[in-house]
Amino acid sequence: MPSDVLLTGYVVVLLAALLVxxxxxxxxxxxxxxxxxxxxxxxCDHCAFVYTDDADVDRSRCPQCGALxxxxxx
Numbered sequence: 001m002p003s004d005v006l007l008t009g010y011v012v013v014l015l016a017a018l019l020v021x022x023x024x025x026x027x028x029x030x031x032x033x034x035x036x037x038x039x040x041x042x043x044c045d046h047c048a049f050v051y052t053d054d055a056d057v058d059r060s061r062c063p064q065c066g067a068l069x070x071x072x073x074x
Contacts, residue, residue, distance in 0.1 A: 037052070038055040039052040039053060039054060039055055040052065040053055040054070040055055040057065040060070040071035040072075041071065041072045041074075042060050042062070042069045042070070042071055042072065043069065043072055044062040044064065044065060044067055044069050045067065045069060046062065046065050046067040047062065047064050047065045047067070049062055049063070049064040049065070051063055053071075058070070058071065059071075
């Protein structure tokens with residue numbers, strides 16, 4: 001068996017093994033990783049405090065100063 005075929009086969013097997021390991025860890029991370037929150041992010045116009053509130057509210061009262069604020073649009 002020529003040495004170039006043996007070397008190519010060795011590299012292909014190693015790259016395939018690395019691909020399988022990467023796919024396994026990516027799938028595992030998606031399964032056990034944190035899920036994104038549905039909460040809205042608010043920034044108080046009065047005191048500049050940044051906070052979150054439930055997704056079903058359009059305006060929220062600031063926990064620091066009590067002012068009503070609109071959700072931040074990203």
